[in-house]
Amino acid sequence: GAVVSQHPSWVICKSGTSVKIECRSLDFQATTMFWYRQFPKQSLMLMATSNEGSKATYEQGVEKDKFLINHASLTLSTLTVTSAHPEDSSFYICSARDLGRYNEQFFGPGTRLTVL
Amino acid sequence: AQKVTQAQTEISVVEKEDVTLDCVYETRDTTYYLFWYKQPPSGELVFLIRRNSFDEQNEISGRYSWNFQKSTSSFNFTITASQVVDSAVYFCALMNRDDKIIFGKGTRLHILP
Numbered sequence A: 001g002a003v004v005s006q007h008p009s010w011v012i013c014k015s016g017t018s019v020k021i022e023c024r025s026l027d028f029q030a031t032t033m034f035w036y037r038q039f040p041k042q043s044l045m046l047m048a049t050s051n052e053g054s055k056a057t058y059e060q061g062v063e064k065d066k067f068l069i070n071h072a073s074l075t076l077s078t079l080t081v082t083s084a085h086p087e088d089s090s091f092y093i094c095s096a097r098d099l100g101r102y103n104e105q106f107f108g109p110g111t112r113l114t115v116l
Numbered sequence B: 001a002q003k004v005t006q007a008q009t010e011i012s013v014v015e016k017e018d019v020t021l022d023c024v025y026e027t028r029d030t031t032y033y034l035f036w037y038k039q040p041p042s043g044e045l046v047f048l049i050r051r052n053s054f055d056e057q058n059e060i061s062g063r064y065s066w067n068f069q070k071s072t073s074s075f076n077f078t079i080t081a082s083q084v085v086d087s088a089v090y091f092c093a094l095m096n097r098d099d100k101i102i103f104g105k106g107t108r109l110h111i112l113p
Helices: none
Strands: A004-007 A010-013 A019-025 A032-038 A044-051 A067-073 A076-081 A090-097 A105-107 A111-115 B003-005 B010-014 B019-021 B024-026 B033-039 B046-052 B059-061 B064-069 B074-079 B088-095 B101-103 B107-112
Touching: A004 A090, A010 A019, A019 A032, A019 A090, A019 A111, A032 A067, A032 A076, A044 A067, A044 B101, A076 A090, B003 B088, B003 B101, B010 B019, B019 B107, B024 B074, B033 B074, B046 B059, B046 B064, B046 B074, B074 B088
Parallel strands: A010 A111, B010 B107
Antiparallel strands: A004 A019, A019 A076, A032 A044, A032 A090, A067 A076, A090 A105, A090 A111, B003 B024, B019 B074, B033 B046, B033 B088, B059 B064, B064 B074, B088 B101, B088 B107
C-alpha cells in the first residue's frame, strides 16, 4: 500500500511551452500533497503545498504564476510549469500525505523535465 | 530556524568497510520527525527510516543502524560491511508539525569494489 505515482516520468519540451506533471496517490486519499524540485547534484527543495479543494501555498521565492498547482481530488495533484525555460529543467518530485496515517508522507518516483 | 546539516558532501570507502553518515539538525519544535532517504541514480527516493523526537532508541535493520542523540541534535546513519549497491546519495531530513520536510544537502557515497 501507500503508492504514489507521477506522470510522465520524463519529458522534453521546447522553451516557451507549458508542461503538466501529475501526482497520484494510488491506494490512499491525500488531502495534502507536496511538490519538490531537485537540480542536478543538489538537494530537494520544497516548492509548494497542495491542498485538496483550496489554493496551494508556495514557498518563498517560488513563482505561483509560473508553477500552477491544482489539487482537484483526494488522489490527484497537478503541477503545470508555464512558459518553461531551460532554467526550469529539473527533477520534480511529489509527496502525498496519507489521510489515514498522520504525518506519513510517501514520495512519487519523480519527473525529469528538460527544456530545450 | 529549521535546518539539516550533512557536513560530508562525498565519501568513498572500499567495499566491506563500515561507514557513518553524519546528520545534525536544528528545530524549535519539541515534536518532530527525522528521516533518512537513499537516492540511487534512478532518482527515486527510497525511504530508510523515520524516527520521532520522543524515541531516542537506536535502531538496527540488517547492515543499517541509526544513532539518534537529542543532546547533540544528531541522527547519524551507519552502514556496516558496505556493498557496492549501497552507492547512492543519502539524505537526512526533518519534519516539524507543519508537515513540511526539510532535506539536508545529501552525502554522495561511493563504495569501491
